[in-house]
Each structure stands twice: as C-alpha cells, then as structure tokens.
Amino acid sequence: MQLSTAPPPRVLHITQPVDGGVARVVTDLVRAQLADGTHVTVACPGESLLADSLRALGAEVRHWQATRAPGPRLPQEVRRLGRVVARARPDVVHAHSAKAGLATRLAVRGRVPTVFQPHAWSFEAVGGVAAGFALGWERWGARWASLVVCVSEAERATGLRAGVRAQWRVIPNGVDPVRFHPAAVDCVRAALPLLGDVGADPAAPLVVCVGRLCRQKGQDVLLEAWSSVRRRMPGARLVLVGDGPDAERLRAGAPGDVLFAGAALDAVPWYQAADLVVLPSRWEGMALAPLEAMACGRPVVMTDVDGARESLPPGLVARCLVPARAPGPLAEAICGLLSDPSLRESLGHQGRRHVVTTHDVRRATDAVAEVYRELLRDGQARHAGPATCGDHTECRESSHT
Known part of the structure; x- marks a missing residue:
C-alpha cells in the first residue's frame, strides 16, 4: 500500500537489536516501503548483518552505536541519535524495541510523528528495581509516542494492565509464505x-x-x-x-x-x-x-x-x-x-x-503504511490550524481507539 504523498515521505526506522525477530520485522518493512517509493533511513549498529542487508536493499543506513540495555552511556546514545534524526529529516520515526524506544522518545520528544513498537514489553524482561524503572519509563514515555504499535492484542492488554496510556494499534506479525514453505x-x-x-x-x-x-x-x-x-x-x-x-x-x-x-x-x-x-x-x-x-x-x-x-x-x-x-x-x-x-x-x-x-507479511506492511498515512494526515491537519479539525486532540484520539 503506497503512502501516496508528494514528494515521497521520509521514514526513519531505529533499532538496537540487529538479529532475531526485530531485525526480520525491520527488514520486511524496509523492503516493502522501498518498493513503494518511500525514502527509508535506518539507524542501527553499523557493523552488523542487518546493516549490510538493508544497504543491499537500497536503504540509507546511519550508524547508531547503542548497548542493548540502558546504562551510563544512555545520554551519549540519545545525543548521537538526535544528530541522526536531524540529518535524516524524517516525516515519521519508527522505533523498534525497548532500547530504541527509550532513546528515540528522549531524542525526538514528539517533535516528529513517532511510532513505538515494543516487540514485547521491557518491564517483562527484568525483575526487581529494574522492572519498576522500566514500567515507570513506559508510562511516562508513552506521551512522546504518536502511536504504540503492538503485534498482538495480548501485548496491548499487558501494556494497559501495567498502566501505559497511549494511542494504540494492533498489527499482528506476518511472514512471507513464499520464502517459508513446506518441503520434503x-x-x-x-x-x-x-x-x-x-x-x-x-x-x-x-x-x-x-x-x-x-x-x-x-x-x-x-x-x-x-x-x-x-x-x-x-x-x-x-x-x-x-x-x-x-x-x-x-x-x-x-x-x-x-x-x-x-x-x-x-x-x-x-x-x-x-x-x-x-x-x-x-x-x-x-x-x-x-x-x-x-x-x-x-x-x-x-x-x-x-x-x-x-x-x-x-x-x-x-x-x-x-x-x-x-x-x-x-x-x-x-x-x-x-x-x-x-x-x-x-x-x-x-x-x-x-x-x-x-499472517501474510503483506498484511502487516500494508497496515504499517496505513499508520504512517494517518500520522501524516494528522500532521497536515495540525499545521492547517483549528479550522481543519476542530478540537484536534479529541478528533485524533477517537480515530485511533
């Protein structure tokens, strides 16, 4: 599904994981968006198979060095990411996983339409005091996400039960049934x-x-x-x-x-x-x-x-x-x-x-494209002023619930 904007929109994906399911989701989205004529940039650790494969697809890859878990280097990682965002000049930012979601929302703070996709909640991955910090952040940081995309209704329900208040969209994961096929x-x-x-x-x-x-x-x-x-x-x-x-x-x-x-x-x-x-x-x-x-x-x-x-x-x-x-x-x-x-x-x-x-991957990539279109339309409505959409906050919330 094409985003149908002129000029083509600029999308910035941000991910710290460069392997496993997150990398596969990012790769599938980038492949589909490039095929639709979208200008795609990806910020991720540069020395990785993911970065190489994304460059081979035709994406612009920006090196963003970040550790998997938050730590003392976080302020530096956020500053580096802020410079990447400034150079990429995206119309939409899409952050994948807990670490990228943390750094992205701190760096962007809602100034650009921001999609956060947890790929499983950070507070489930840790225990004790760390879980409390992770939960507190997810509750606080939700204000800087235009939309939180969950890959299952159960994941969304977990966030709601934990007190995360956000604009939500559930887009189930998908795979390519041509690549993944039966064999003897x-x-x-x-x-x-x-x-x-x-x-x-x-x-x-x-x-x-x-x-x-x-x-x-x-x-x-x-x-x-x-x-x-x-x-x-x-x-x-x-x-x-x-x-x-x-x-x-x-x-x-x-x-x-x-x-x-x-x-x-x-x-x-x-x-x-x-x-x-x-x-x-x-x-x-x-x-x-x-x-x-x-x-x-x-x-x-x-x-x-x-x-x-x-x-x-x-x-x-x-x-x-x-x-x-x-x-x-x-x-x-x-x-x-x-x-x-x-x-x-x-x-x-x-x-x-x-x-x-x-669960065909095309259903997932089309749904993400529709999310971007809605965010871009919302941005245009805000820029046009109150006459375009009355109480814009109320209009926006009703369109995503």
Whole structure:
C-alpha cells in the first residue's frame, strides 16, 4: 500500500537489536516501503548483518552505536541519535524495541510523528528495581509516542494492565509464505551437513527450536523438559538453532546428544527438516518462529505467552499451547505429538493455511503504511490550524481507539 504523498515521505526506522525477530520485522518493512517509493533511513549498529542487508536493499543506513540495555552511556546514545534524526529529516520515526524506544522518545520528544513498537514489553524482561524503572519509563514515555504499535492484542492488554496510556494499534506479525514453505523432510535433512556430522538417524524424530539463546526464549526450560522426552522417546533428537548470551551456559548443561547449530542466516531448512518446532518463551509480543514454522507446514508447541493464542488457528490452541516455565507439560506435549505422525501432518496443514490467510507479511506492511498515512494526515491537519479539525486532540484520539 503506497503512502501516496508528494514528494515521497521520509521514514526513519531505529533499532538496537540487529538479529532475531526485530531485525526480520525491520527488514520486511524496509523492503516493502522501498518498493513503494518511500525514502527509508535506518539507524542501527553499523557493523552488523542487518546493516549490510538493508544497504543491499537500497536503504540509507546511519550508524547508531547503542548497548542493548540502558546504562551510563544512555545520554551519549540519545545525543548521537538526535544528530541522526536531524540529518535524516524524517516525516515519521519508527522505533523498534525497548532500547530504541527509550532513546528515540528522549531524542525526538514528539517533535516528529513517532511510532513505538515494543516487540514485547521491557518491564517483562527484568525483575526487581529494574522492572519498576522500566514500567515507570513506559508510562511516562508513552506521551512522546504518536502511536504504540503492538503485534498482538495480548501485548496491548499487558501494556494497559501495567498502566501505559497511549494511542494504540494492533498489527499482528506476518511472514512471507513464499520464502517459508513446506518441503520434503528427507530431502531437506540430507542437505543439512550438521545432521550428518553428528551421525543422526535420518528417520529419528527431530525437534527444532529456533531463537536467540537467552532467558526470554526459554531454551533452559526446554532442556529440562528434554530429559523426560529422552526417557520416553530415546531416539528423538533436539536441535537448538541460534546464538546469544546464554549459549555457553546452555551448552554446559545440555545432554551430549543435543545439537547446537549456532546462528543461521536462513532458518528455513531447519523448519522444513523438523518433525516438531518448539518455542518455550517466558514472554513475547508475538513470536515469529512459530509463524515461520507453520508457514513451512510444521506443527508447533509454544508457551502461552502474549501473542501465542492469536498466532494459532483456534482449533490448535489445546494441542499446541503449554504453560510458560513448566517443563512437565512441555515434555508431555512434545511426546504426544512425536508419537502421532498423522496428527502432526494435520496440524502442519492447518497451520500453513492459517498463516497464508491471516499472517501474510503483506498484511502487516500494508497496515504499517496505513499508520504512517494517518500520522501524516494528522500532521497536515495540525499545521492547517483549528479550522481543519476542530478540537484536534479529541478528533485524533477517537480515530485511533
């Protein structure tokens, strides 16, 4: 959906994460916006695969060095970002994730229409005093966001319950069903050298978990559950695809037959090779990995965190959802599906149909384009003065609720 403004609008995306789901969402948005003729700039850590891939798409990439968590360097990071914003001269700023949302709103302070997309709330990622600070900031900083975009209704509800008062829009995550597609398991497994290197039985049940190796994604819970799975299904194999801060600790505590595949530039073959894809997250907004797995025709087991129920076809919820942080129910669900090939096949077909009809990435990128159009129209109305829209604040709030 084109923004239909002349000259083309200038959009600035800001992200600190350069891997995982945030990077994929940013890449999908940039690709679609460039195709529509939008002038796109991205501020992110410059020495990264994300920066390289965005430049290859044709985006202007501005180096913004920032740590993942707030710290003593924050004032300097905010000043650097302010200079990036001044040079980019955007019509709309779109900040992705907690750190970019913090720095962006401090740097811009509402002077430019600002979209904040949490990709899961910051106060869920920490505990104790840090959680209190994160929550206080999200409540305060909401005043400097023209719109908060949540990837699930559950994520929005979490923000509301926490006292975040904002203009909201829910735009569910989407994936490309052309890129993520089913393939013959045997052929895909034969082409994955890592499976051959460890002597894995090509016919053995294969469970795959794709995600950053960190506390959020819950691989430690999966490894705890896996000991029970191994006792009941000795031939089953587990592959963890990804890298992250918990990699060393997880490797040290994992059974010897668990395969750590490392970061994958393309996770599609791993989804296609799996009999079952598992994501045992502690918190999410709406995880991409289950959508990608379902697009590849593979059944999923996931924890009942924000976005999980909304990402599944209604008929799959009872089979595919388990409580978070609960190794026992997770092991039970994995064993139940591994022991029933016909059910796995049926769930895979249902999941693929659901993603194609409900979570195609084009729906998400079109919805974001419409958000920008509304913000640009609102900006024009404010510039035109009170005669254009009476009490503009009242008009604006009613249009977004």
